[in-house]
Amino acid sequence: MPNSPLISVRDLTKNFRSAHRREGLWGGIVDLFHREYRTVEAVSKISFEIEPGEMVGYIGPNGAGKSTTIKMLTGILVPSSGELVSNGFVPWRERTAYVRTIGVVFGQRTQLWWDIAVIESLKLLRRIYDVSQHDFDERIETFDQILGLRDYLNTPVRKLSLGERMRCDLAAALLHNPPLLFLDEPTIGLDVVAKDHIRHFLRAINQRYRTTVLLTTHDLDDIEELCRRIMIIDHGRLLYDGPLALLKQKLLRTKQVKFALRDKGQLPQLAAIEREGLKLERVDELTWRISFDRTLFATADLIRQILGTVEIRDLLIEDEPIEELIKRIYAGEALHEVNT
Amino acid sequence: MKLRDIGIIYRKEMKDTLRDRRALISMIVVPILLMPLLTIGIGVLSAEIVGRAMEEIPKVMILGGADSPNITAELRAQSDIHVVPAGADYAQQIEDKRIRAAVEIPPGFDASLAAGTPATITLYDYKNDLKSSIAADRLQKFFRDLGDRTVRERLEAQRLPDSLIHPIEVNEQNAAPPEKATGELIGGIVPYFVILLCLTGAIYPAIDLTAGEKERGTMETILSSPVSRTDLVFGKFLTVLTASLATAFLAVLSMAVSFGIGKTLLMSLTDPGQASGFTLSINPGSVAAVFVMVLPLAVLFSAALLAVALCAKSYKEAQSYLQPMTILVLVPGIVSLLPGVDLNARLALIPVLNTSLVSKEILMGTYHWHYIALIFISSCVYAAAALTIAVRLFEREDVLFRT
Numbered sequence: 001m002p003n004s005p006l007i008s009v010r011d012l013t014k015n016f017r018s019a020h021r022r023e024g025l026w027g028g029i030v031d032l033f034h035r036e037y038r039t040v041e042a043v044s045k046i047s048f049e050i051e052p053g054e055m056v057g058y059i060g061p062n063g064a065g066k067s068t069t070i071k072m073l074t075g076i077l078v079p080s081s082g083e084l085v086s087n088g089f090v091p092w093r094e095r096t097a098y099v100r101t102i103g104v105v106f107g108q109r110t111q112l113w114w115d116i117a118v119i120e121s122l123k124l125l126r127r128i129y130d131v132s133q134h135d136f137d138e139r140i141e142t143f144d145q146i147l148g149l150r151d152y153l154n155t156p157v158r159k160l161s162l163g164e165r166m167r168c169d170l171a172a173a174l175l176h177n178p179p180l181l182f183l184d185e186p187t188i189g190l191d192v193v194a195k196d197h198i199r200h201f202l203r204a205i206n207q208r209y210r211t212t213v214l215l216t217t218h219d220l221d222d223i224e225e226l227c228r229r230i231m232i233i234d235h236g237r238l239l240y241d242g243p244l245a246l247l248k249q250k251l252l253r254t255k256q257v258k259f260a261l262r263d264k265g266q267l268p269q270l271a272a273i274e275r276e277g278l279k280l281e282r283v284d285e286l287t288w289r290i291s292f293d294r295t296l297f298a299t300a301d302l303i304r305q306i307l308g309t310v311e312i313r314d315l316l317i318e319d320e321p322i323e324e325l326i327k328r329i330y331a332g333e334a335l336h337e338v339n340t
Numbered sequence: 341m342k343l344r345d346i347g348i349i350y351r352k353e354m355k356d357t358l359r360d361r362r363a364l365i366s367m368i369v370v371p372i373l374l375m376p377l378l379t380i381g382i383g384v385l386s387a388e389i390v391g392r393a394m395e396e397i398p399k400v401m402i403l404g405g406a407d408s409p410n411i412t413a414e415l416r417a418q419s420d421i422h423v424v425p426a427g428a429d430y431a432q433q434i435e436d437k438r439i440r441a442a443v444e445i446p447p448g449f450d451a452s453l454a455a456g457t458p459a460t461i462t463l464y465d466y467k468n469d470l471k472s473s474i475a476a477d478r479l480q481k482f483f484r485d486l487g488d489r490t491v492r493e494r495l496e497a498q499r500l501p502d503s504l505i506h507p508i509e510v511n512e513q514n515a516a517p518p519e520k521a522t523g524e525l526i527g528g529i530v531p532y533f534v535i536l537l538c539l540t541g542a543i544y545p546a547i548d549l550t551a552g553e554k555e556r557g558t559m560e561t562i563l564s565s566p567v568s569r570t571d572l573v574f575g576k577f578l579t580v581l582t583a584s585l586a587t588a589f590l591a592v593l594s595m596a597v598s599f600g601i602g603k604t605l606l607m608s609l610t611d612p613g614q615a616s617g618f619t620l621s622i623n624p625g626s627v628a629a630v631f632v633m634v635l636p637l638a639v640l641f642s643a644a645l646l647a648v649a650l651c652a653k654s655y656k657e658a659q660s661y662l663q664p665m666t667i668l669v670l671v672p673g674i675v676s677l678l679p680g681v682d683l684n685a686r687l688a689l690i691p692v693l694n695t696s697l698v699s700k701e702i703l704m705g706t707y708h709w710h711y712i713a714l715i716f717i718s719s720c721v722y723a724a725a726a727l728t729i730a731v732r733l734f735e736r737e738d739v740l741f742r743t
Contacts, residue, residue, distance in 0.1 A: 017738070074564045077737055096566045104564045109557030111565070113352065115359040127348055128565055 103173035107185030163194025349575025398475035405445030440475035531699030541587025
């Protein structure tokens, strides 16, 4: 079936029962005998489809329901209601057969065994996933080319840096060459170089094997560099599902023009640029930034005005940082204009 | 259920466990060190204490006896006691352990002895104090000998034979086989420790493979592997069971060795006459039989520990859950050591207690086959129940992902 979605989710809901703790010492004693439970809707009626070969970013603040969704998609949790078909399987019903077709990486945890050398864990996974020796050797070779694994294959996991461990974890998750990869915070805690490595690797396997990737993240650079499509979840509800570009186009209102003055002598003229609806800020002595609503001002007009007023050395046009945009979405800014 | 997957999980968990220092200590170091300490250590120590107490010449006081110079002189002449001057505070002195015992000679003792009228001696000692008992024993022996001598003299004076007062001679022979005697002595303690070590050896691996895994966050990753949850539980369970049995096995082995060493040590410490009555012999067959009886119990422990530890969120929480479990095992173990607690059909159904009691009997060389069968079967039923619970718990999200 060409072009049928790889993952199809309809009205997926997951409720948890959590104990409500009373306050204080007396409350603690009362809790011992009579617990009150609250039902928490971790994921509420979300629906989406993912096509083969897509790379989708799944973002949301802490406790939004990202990990719960991933756990349902990987068959660890059973949904309270709704439908979910992934790779032709209902994950929790045919879990063992299904997970042979997926790879999972949980960013803050490792599936490699702490005290034993990486290669031993990989060999064990080879047996669990029934990977032939030939395929195993070939894949280790490929991963080594992109990730540079060889150097620490014989090191126990506990001695690896977080970045090195993440590379090994990715190799472990992809050992059985799954068409579908779930990543829960793959770059969390990594330094810039390590993040870059991981992103490079994900792009490479997506291109080479057409691996479909769904990744949750807090790091919007991950999204910008890897995903064309994003899904935003908060309080268990899917707030946005669509191209990142569309979101930016519709929601990014503010643009910024940053410019460097030629010398201090230009400073007095700056006041002439100021006007209602523009925000002029000083970055350092000679560098200044103007933020403006792009629906009210045309960028070209503004640049013309700057060039006509002051002598400048350098100029840079920027969008509002995407973090700001996402913050506004989490804060409840209406998304209906995008979704319509 | 796939044996292959269980095998993979088992080997993985064993590898991990063998690298966990805490598990290694409780599994290997404790049983190997504990047993010699228990047998040789306590044996040597008590032999030392008794020996030292015997060497000491206890101070005793003679109360009264001013008109009986014979008896007081004879007492003073005894080399194994040291007579000190009398004082009114003799009771206090005994309590303070300044003297070990006092003997009260009634007025006119020498005279009544010569006249053949009965006389009463009063002994003051400190009950349950080793050194005081030794002093009292020596005084008792002195008066017993004196009594015997007096009787013999009186019989001789009347020209009557010695046998007049000894019409019956009782000759006691030990008919119990050596392992019976040993069974009484150590039969209760051996299974008790084997059972206890079965538990302690399993505790750390059980916590590590459940709550430890949750704490490290590797529970999710193992749950997302294509190993079914049942196979996962069995793999983990077999690991815990291995640790439990390894601990018990090492304990028995180390005990056998230390008994061997302990016996020769005790022989060299105490005089040969005394040590020969202290026969130690363990029949390897009965030890093997005890092991077979302990097997379902080890299964029960492993499964129960796994189930309980799984409910905990962290290593620390699991430890506090498992502590009461240790007491739960200790109590029936201690009950089985109480004198007079013998195996019956009802006790045969109480886990731990039944195994402890039947092991005691087996070590004494007694095989009550119907009880053995009953105990083995009931233990297997409990073990299967615990294992079922553990498997069920692994299916429950609220247990696996408790927050």
